[in-house]
Amino acid sequence: MxxxxxxxxxxxxxxxxxxxxxxxxxxxxxxxxxxxxxxxxxxxxxxxxxxxxxxxxxxxxxxxxxxxxxxxxxxxxxxxxxxxxxxxxxxxxxxxxxxxxxxxxxxxxxxxxxxxxxxxxxxxxxxxxxxxxxxxxxxxxxxxxxxxxxxxxxxxxxxxxxxxxxxxxxxxxxxxxxxxxxTHRATGQLLIVDPSFAHSPPTVHLLGTPADGHAVLTPLPGPAALATAVAPNGLHLRRLLNTAHSTTHRPTPPD
Structure with missing residues (x-):
């Protein structure tokens, strides 16, 4: 198709x-x-x-x-x-x-x-x-x-x-x-590109626990920020990415 x-x-x-x-x-x-x-x-x-x-x-x-x-x-x-x-x-x-x-x-x-x-x-x-x-x-x-x-x-x-x-x-x-x-079977990332990051870029953050998975938020030249996460399941993955998003001081995605 x-x-x-x-x-x-x-x-x-x-x-x-x-x-x-x-x-x-x-x-x-x-x-x-x-x-x-x-x-x-x-x-x-x-x-x-x-x-x-x-x-x-x-x-x-x-x-x-x-x-x-x-x-x-x-x-x-x-x-x-x-x-x-x-x-x-x-x-x-x-x-x-x-x-x-x-x-x-x-x-x-x-x-x-x-x-x-x-x-x-x-x-x-x-x-x-x-x-x-x-x-x-x-x-x-x-x-x-x-x-x-x-x-x-x-x-x-x-x-x-x-x-x-x-x-x-x-x-x-x-x-x-x-x-x-x-052993994780859920992975994902969140990419945010925003001109305001040129003046106040996010800082590096490590998120999560051994049981719930891990994510790292890093600034990119651009200006942008990238969060990459691995987790045991989709629920924990979404929580990690939402936490990373809120760390950038922008509203959490509603959808």
């Missing part, structure tokens, strides 16, 4: 509208009640996806001075497909000057036998703001993890702010060793 969802947010006199809201295949896009000037969109899974061999893509743009908040109605479940080929899930976000985009979906769950490659390509204008949360649960309860490769590339004002890649699951060297996840 090949499917694409497109979302465009535009500022109209201080209120964000959605001139483009188009989804097909597994992507059903729903407008949510606005909170202040922001436009809010929920991505609803209309069918089972991604499966092996699927090609899925989301394109979201916040035009100048617009505020766009994106969430999902439920976790995304990657499953074994009829083919052993990897499913491709490509997310492209563009944020213009003075605009803000918050991407706060439910977790991605990689079921046993699944094979998924997820890519993020994010382009930010110099005064754009971004809050991006990604959470991965490696295997459902009592089952081994599927295979997941995730790659994140963030550019700000045409320059690379962050690029990273990680692979988990079968045939990925050392992913479940003590240097990576050890």
């Amino acid at each position: 090949h499917a694409t969802a497109r979302i465009t947010a535009a500022d109209r006199g201080g209120v964000t509208t959605l001139p483009v809201l188009d989804g097909d295949g597994p992507f059903a896009l729903r407008r949510l009640r606005a909170r202040g000037p922001a436009a809010r969109v929920c991505i609803v899974g209309a069918m089972t996806a991604p499966l092996g061999g699927d090609r899925l893509r989301i394109e979201a743009t916040a035009e100048q001075n617009a505020t766009l908040h994106l969430t999902s109605s439920a976790a995304t479940l990657a499953l074994r497909g009829a083919t052993s080929a990897a499913a491709i899930y490509d997310i492209r976000l563009t944020v213009a000057d003075g605009a803000e985009l918050r991407w706060l979906p439910k977790p991605l769950i990689c079921a046993a036998g699944s094979n998924l490659r997820q890519t993020w390509t994010i382009d930010l204008a110099p005064t754009a703001r971004l809050v991006l949360r990604e959470e991965q649960i490696l295997g459902r309860t009592g089952e081994p993890s599927g295979r997941l490769t995730t790659r994140l590339t963030v550019r700000r004002a045409g320059h690379t702010l962050l690029t990273q890649e990680a692979t988990y699951g079968p045939d990925a060297p050392g992913w479940d060793g003590p240097a990576v996840l050890d």
